[in-house]
Structures are given as structure tokens and as C-alpha cells.
Amino acid sequence: MTDDKSRHDIKNQLGIILGFSEILLAEAPAGDPRRRDLEEIHTAAKAALDLLARVFPVDADTLQ
Amino acid sequence: MEQEQPIAILAVDDEPGVLALVRRCLADDARVTLIEASSGKDVLEHVAKGTAFDLLIADLRMPEMEGDEVARRVRLVDPDVKVLYLTSHADRLFEAKPQLWADEAYLDKPFTKEGLREAVALLLFGRTTL
Numbered sequence: 001m002t003d004d005k006s007r008h009d010i011k012n013q014l015g016i017i018l019g020f021s022e023i024l025l026a027e028a029p030a031g032d033p034r035r036r037d038l039e040e041i042h043t044a045a046k047a048a049l050d051l052l053a054r055v056f057p058v059d060a061d062t063l064q
Numbered sequence: 065m066e067q068e069q070p071i072a073i074l075a076v077d078d079e080p081g082v083l084a085l086v087r088r089c090l091a092d093d094a095r096v097t098l099i100e101a102s103s104g105k106d107v108l109e110h111v112a113k114g115t116a117f118d119l120l121i122a123d124l125r126m127p128e129m130e131g132d133e134v135a136r137r138v139r140l141v142d143p144d145v146k147v148l149y150l151t152s153h154a155d156r157l158f159e160a161k162p163q164l165w166a167d168e169a170y171l172d173k174p175f176t177k178e179g180l181r182e183a184v185a186l187l188l189f190g191r192t193t194l
Binding site: 007008009011012013014015016018019020022023026049 | 079081082084085088089125152173174175176177
């Protein structure tokens with residue numbers, strides 16, 4: 001698997017985690033103790049996305 | 065298109081989780097009927113069967129047939145279909161496809177519920193809310 005394909009696939013998976021955790025955070029009522037757990041998931045997914053950009057920088061000849 | 069009209073959207077992505085997220089983002093809108101496809105071939109089978117839709121949401125990068133090729137073939141049959149590309153690198157999209165056609169837009173991955181709904185609303189209604 002190329003770096004580009006790996007980056008695309010990992011980014012897809014992290015995007016799914018981020019997207020669902022954001023939706024659940026928006027729906028969770030204030031004071032719900034699960035909010036903190038959701039925030040941890042969301043923060044970790046964002047950190048992983050940043051890490052991905054460092055580990056697999058975009059090549060100049062890479063498209064999409 | 066009027067805002068109160070039913071909306072048919074066909075979403076294609078080879079990653080089931082992305083389709084699940086698109087479904088979740090649009091689920092609370094009773095006007096929306098979402099048709100899901102896992103490949104360009106699936107989309108073309110829907111088109112061949114006569115499935116009509118207002119908007120194609122297409123992952124740009126898919127095995128076998130990429131999203132812009134899927135859109136091109138869909139529009140040979142129905143030129144009025146609007147297209148929203150999902151892409152991991154929007155800046156790179158324009159190197160592969162220097163000019164978007166009319167009624168096309170792109171949304172960078174990862175996307176939010178609000179971002180997806182806003183892009184859909186802009187394409188279908190020319191405004192930022194569905």
C-alpha cells in the first residue's frame with residue numbers, strides 16, 4: 001500500500017471518529033458525564049490527524 | 065429547487081463508515097431520501113435502473129472509478145444533477161480538475177455535520193441552511 005493510499009484510508013477512519021463524536025457532543029446535554037469521554041475521543045482523533053500529517057506529508061506529485 | 069420539495073441524494077463512497085456519517089448528518093431531515101452506493105459501478109446501475117436524484121455526493125478517490133468520472137457519466141444521462149465531491153486534499157483536487165463544472169462543489173474531509181448540510185444547501189438552494 002502506498003503512503004498516499006495509507007494516508008487517505010487513515011484520514012477516512014479518523015474523519016468518521018471525529019464526525020460521529022462531534023455529532024454526539026452536540027446532542028449530549030450539558031452536565032452529561034459522558035461529555036468528558038466524548039471530548040477525550042474527539043481530542044485524540046484530532047491529535048491523530050495532526051500526527052498523520054507529520055508522518056505522511058503530502059507529496060508534491062500526489063493528487064486528491 | 066424549492067426548499068419544501070423532497071430531496072433525493074445519492075451518496076457514493078467505498079468506505080462504509082463515511083456513508084454512515086453522511087446518513088447520520090442528513091437523518092434528521094424528513095425531506096431527504098438518501099440512496100447509498102459503494103462504488104461508481106453501483107451508481108451507474110442505479111442510473112441505468114432509472115433512479116432519479118437531485119444531488120450526487122461522491123468520494124473523489126475510489127478504486128476502479130474515481131468520483132469525477134462517476135459524475136461525468138451520471139451527467140451524460142441527467143445534466144441537472146448537482147455534485148458534491150468529498151476530498152481529502154481540496155487543493156490537490158484542482159490540480160487534477162482545474163475547473164469545477166457548474167453546480168459542483170467540494171467538501172474537505174474530515175467534514176462536520178454542519179459543513180455537509182451547508183454544502184448540500186448551497187448546491188440545492190443557493191443558501192447556507194437546509
